[in-house]
Amino acid sequence: MNILVTGSLGQLGSDLRHLQDGSDGHSWFFSDLPELDITDASKVEAFCRDHEIGVIVNCAAWTAVDKAESEPESAFRVNRDGAASLAAAAKALDALLVHVSTDYVFDGTGHRPYREDDPVAPCGVYGRSKLAGEEAIGESGCSHLIIRTSWLYSAYGHNFVKTMLRLGREREQIGVVFDQVGTPTWSADLAAAIVAMLDRIDPVRSYAETFHYSNEGVCSWYDFARAIMEAEALSCKVSPIESWEFPTPAARPHFSVLNKRKIREWFDLEIPHWHDSLLRMLREAGGGSQ
Incomplete structure (x- = not known):
């Protein structure tokens, strides 16, 4: 099977590239700007047709959450229009599109882990642009x-993680919000999950499914920051602060824990706990120095 990975220079794309050693029987094509602009529908379809792509894994995204508030056209161009271009190509070539979206499609006011069928209500431009991408994919029929x-x-x-490591080495004390709760996700774990999913799909079946994936467990950004400092034995003190003490252009969800039961059961996945994955990432990356 020929697999195209877009946004291959980003976090997830890089981990997917790192994961491939050519032994899985698939042919992987990794692309990013300027080689392939996912918002150029004709070029996307031509690339997929020329390389006989059977699966598109879309890791390309506008992820600058705060910047999206002042540049909504750019966010929607990548997150909505880019997704629509890939969906159109997948539809035309009977390919499968695997698209990575975000917890920001929810408003973060819930009190239990969000399921895939829970109502969406993004509270910022980034979340709205990612939701628009999901909707464009659904409407395409791919x-x-x-x-x-x-x-x-x-x-x-x-x-x-890399920001905390830098600040932990530069400062004696930092404040991190404790009233925003979710689950960190090591992109290497997500990359491995995507590969496992592709190995277990039915190649002749058409899918129209949404899944949630993060590492297991729950923490606040404050807890996450403390765990990072402790793992690297940094002496920087982490103090808990409230969101209003660290204002940002874009509102953040206060609760964004995702329910992962569906993806576990569909693909028989074993999902690591966030703290275990953090320690593994720091160990393998030599303190996050890449």
Whole structure:
């Protein structure tokens, strides 16, 4: 099977690339800008047709949550229009689209882990643009699997873990919000889950399913930051603060824990706890230095 991974220079795309050693029987094609602009529908379809792509894994996204508030056109261009281009190509070629979405499609006012069929109500431009991408995929009629995830981090690129490591080495004390609760997700775990899903799908079946995936467990950003400092034996003190003490252009969900029962049962996945994955990532990346 020929598999295209878009956004291959990002966190998840990089972990998917790192995971592939050519022994799985698939041919993987990794693309990113400027090689392939997912918002150019004609080029996307031509690329997929020329390479006989059977599965598209879309890791490309506008993820600058705060910047999206001042540049909504850019966020929607990538997160909605780009998803629509990939969906159109998948539909035209009878390919499967695996699309990565976000917990930000929910408003974060819930008190139990969000299920896939819970009402969506994004509270910012980023969340609305990602939801619009999900809707465009559904409306296209292509075979698709949408995977919503949360609090993604990696040894690659910019993320919360790497920011905390930098601040922990530069400062004696930092404040981190304790009233936003969710689950960190190591992108290497999500990448492994996607590969496992592709190995277990029925190649002749058409799909129209949404799944949730994050690591197991629950914590606040404050708890997450403390765990990072402790893992690397950094002396920086982490103090709990409320969200209003750290205002941001975009509102953040106060509760964004995802229910993962569906993806576990469909694909027989064993999902690691977030703290175990954090320690493994730091160990493998040599303290998140990549």
